[in-house]
Amino acid sequence: MLKITRSIAAAIIVFSLVSCSNSKSLSSKNVEEIFSLNSAPCQTSCPAFELSLYGDKTLIFIGEENTALNGRHKQTLTDEQFEALLGIIETADWATLNDNYQSKVQNLPTQKFTYNRNGINKRVSRFGGGPESISNLSDAILKFVEVQVFNK
Numbered sequence: 001m002l003k004i005t006r007s008i009a010a011a012i013i014v015f016s017l018v019s020c021s022n023s024k025s026l027s028s029k030n031v032e033e034i035f036s037l038n039s040a041p042c043q044t045s046c047p048a049f050e051l052s053l054y055g056d057k058t059l060i061f062i063g064e065e066n067t068a069l070n071g072r073h074k075q076t077l078t079d080e081q082f083e084a085l086l087g088i089i090e091t092a093d094w095a096t097l098n099d100n101y102q103s104k105v106q107n108l109p110t111q112k113f114t115y116n117r118n119g120i121n122k123r124v125s126r127f128g129g130g131p132e133s134i135s136n137l138s139d140a141i142l143k144f145v146e147v148q149v150f151n152k
Contacts (some may be wrong), residue, residue: 031056034090036105036114039138041065046109048069053089061145068152069073075149085150088140089115094122103128111138 031054043047048065057077063069066143079083094115101124108128115122126134146152 004030008109031058032116033114034117035140036112038112039142040110040112042109043107047078047138048109049142051141051145059085059145059149061150067142069148069150073150077149085141085144088137088144091140092131094120094124094135095125095140097122097131097134099124099130101126101130101134102145 004008011093020122027030033052034055035051035053037049038052039047041051046064047067049067049069050062052060057079059075059077061069061073061075063071063073072146092113092115099122105128111126111134113122113123113124113134124130125136
């Protein structure tokens with residue numbers, strides 16, 4: 001009887017260890033966020049939204065104000081949508097951008113970009129100002145997501 005009890009206890013311990021190691025390996029396979037954009041509201045009708053794009057082609061969009069989509073939306077992009085959105089995002093030369101751009105003009109939205117792809121990990125905060133490659137980037141991304149992904 002004692003031998004059976006020890007065998008059962010050993011089996012439970014082995015099972016517990018295997019279960020823990022499997023759950024760790026699953027959680028370590030999280031898909032990497034390759035781009036995010038947070039466009040904050042301003043005093044007029046600036047669109048306010050958050051967007052995250054992941055390496056598995058998952059797009060998460062949260063419309064807050066002045067967008068065709070309100071609330072949280074999640075979509076797996078087609079290959080064509082994914083490549084087209086990356087094409088828009090990569091019009092900016094992320095490696096050469098400064099971390100921060102400021103304008104003296106008031107009533108502009110603050111935009112925070114994060115780019116993590118092709119060995120480049122860059123965070124850019126923009127309040128107005130900045131090079132042309134990012135000055136209209138959030139508008140182009142918003143229009144693409146509303147029309148090409150969510151058909152709005």
